[in-house]
Amino acid sequence: MTIRKQRAPTLEDVAREARVSLKTASRVLNGSENVRKEKVTKVRAAMARLGYRPNELARSLMTRKSGAIGIVVANLANPFVIKVIKEVQEVARSNGYVVIITSSEGQPEVERSEIESLVRRQIDGLIIAPATTGWKHLSPILPMHIPVVTFDQLIRGSNLDSVIITNRQSAAEATQHMLDHGFRRVVAIGTRPHLYTSRERVAGYRKSMTQANLKPRECLVAHESLLTAKWLEAEVLGEHAADAIFSLNWVSTQRVLRGLRDLGIRGGQDIPLLSFDDFDLGDVLTPGLSVVQQPSDLLGRESARLLFERLKGDGVQPSRRILLPARLVIRESCGCRLIMEPNATLPSGLQRLPERGHSRRI
Amino acid sequence: MTIRKQRAPTLEDVAREARVSLKTASRVLNGSENVRKEKVTKVRAAMARLGYRPNELARSLMTRKSGAIGIVVANLANPFVIKVIKEVQEVARSNGYVVIITSSEGQPEVERSEIESLVRRQIDGLIIAPATTGWKHLSPILPMHIPVVTFDQLIRGSNLDSVIITNRQSAAEATQHMLDHGFRRVVAIGTRPHLYTSRERVAGYRKSMTQANLKPRECLVAHESLLTAKWLEAEVLGEHAADAIFSLNWVSTQRVLRGLRDLGIRGGQDIPLLSFDDFDLGDVLTPGLSVVQQPSDLLGRESARLLFERLKGDGVQPSRRILLPARLVIRESCGCRLIMEPNATLPSGLQRLPERGHSRRI
DNA sequence: CTGAAAGCGCTAACAC
């Protein structure tokens, strides 16, 4: 009756409608025990009649909990990132939280301002795939008591909770695998050399190369846009002609494959190729793409778990770091052909994955 | 000095620190003209000294604008969806908005509750890729004065702003293209027959088949999980052996390709294949995947544009519907081989895209 | 130009 015109009904409207006090209505809304059943029913009815929707913003202002967490990533196009987000989202939802996603485009500047914006919106927690390895541009948010979890990249000198994968070891394994094929001039191709992941993967690559008494040769571009056919021709296929390629991340693999194609070279066939990061169609490519597969789902879940554990538990737990194993998924682009006997062992004792039934042709 | 312990500084703290009134501080914060320069400086300094961050929630409560929009999609794994989100995000950011992303997993139930949650958080606008064609479960949010834009799917009986693509026409074109190759038993494979997009695409397919005096034969599964190798063998390759496949969406293409592979059949090579929706590596597959490519970037931008036009403009504009053209991208999996003369015309007069330089081998 | 007072929609303390 006495509803303020043109405005969504408030709890006060509900209380009036149900002829109870504001606080009683509030108690019903929050499922408090201390209300007579009779009144609960009345309030519920009033809510339904009015089409009442609680204003979470008002509630947040009082409780100092927004029920939102933020996630900042570098590149929304990367399926790996998406899978992580998807998992985080799921965990968040099951905890009654929403997630605000922002993208830094790999630029620290943008990252900073996005985080700032999230903090102003009073997010309760933050998950970041840092755009750089630096700590300076992030420290301004530390003084606040908001929990932060980083994944993918590690931030130097911080002691934030973090979830990372076995970059170095997996890169070493992958390189070793190609070496076991007999390739000698395996070239590592990647982007953004300053990133933690790049550095680690390169280190793993170098280790395997050096151990085999081979000269490591990594070709990293500052930005993916530089990874063109022309560049490939000059840097990778030119004088020091590579006899195999180890691509260090998703975007570089995509670029390499395109570049090679433009040169009339079939990646993985004319020249062996192993990729750090898998693709949606990686298993149906011809030949199947051999990859180091990141445990993206697990990564997302663990990141979210760390965050929510801090959000629930009030104690001052020590910071935790989780290291997740990446998995070498051997298909064919690395030079493997499925012609071996059922019990034959693979180069470095890997297990064959039964992923390409038809590949038993040569 | 007199900062409340352990709490983020408020505007009141700033005012006290700067020895001005709360309102003056507020004016400075909002860049109001009517403040003496001298005071502006003092307030700014106080803000910096205190490390003040405005609380957007409190502001929102008063202004009734949360500065957030929501977006609800069916499947975060779909690259098409991701591209749309990415664009929306960008537009939102340039308007000073954040976007809250939620996923309905294709279930109307979930969709409803996610929207409810967003509305409670006072989002200013909503972009939806509806999980169904129905209107009932969405109408509860209409009474509110929050602008809604739908994309991808169309909702029957609503007059919401919407952005869709030429599903029917493009499907007809694609089918016709395969028919022009001489295939007679083109089978359409898809998922979730009740969806608007599925129905439209099937309609386009049927049109081309019927016009050619051929019997349409569409095989749709209720859920993608049913699209297995076994199912393919029984339904598509069995008695009425298909001589070409038209896959109606991203997920079905992925499933079809995997299923065929498991049967020892190379999709696009042993059996021609055309896909509605492109893939990250669609152009480097062997053979290259011929696809109907959705203008996902444009779709995202237009959806966001419609929404923000409503958010800014206060007038009661009539609802708008934008129809965007999908593009037939011919590579090779449809049966095309790049052996024709430079000036030869393609089957239905399409333009060859110069995407696969090396394919000039048969 | 500036400031005091009121209040956005809700919850946290206390009383009753």
Next chain:
DNA sequence: GTGTTAGCGCTTTCAG
């Protein structure tokens, strides 16, 4: 069990 009184941190009247 219930209602009253204060606010949360900010913006909006509306006087000066």
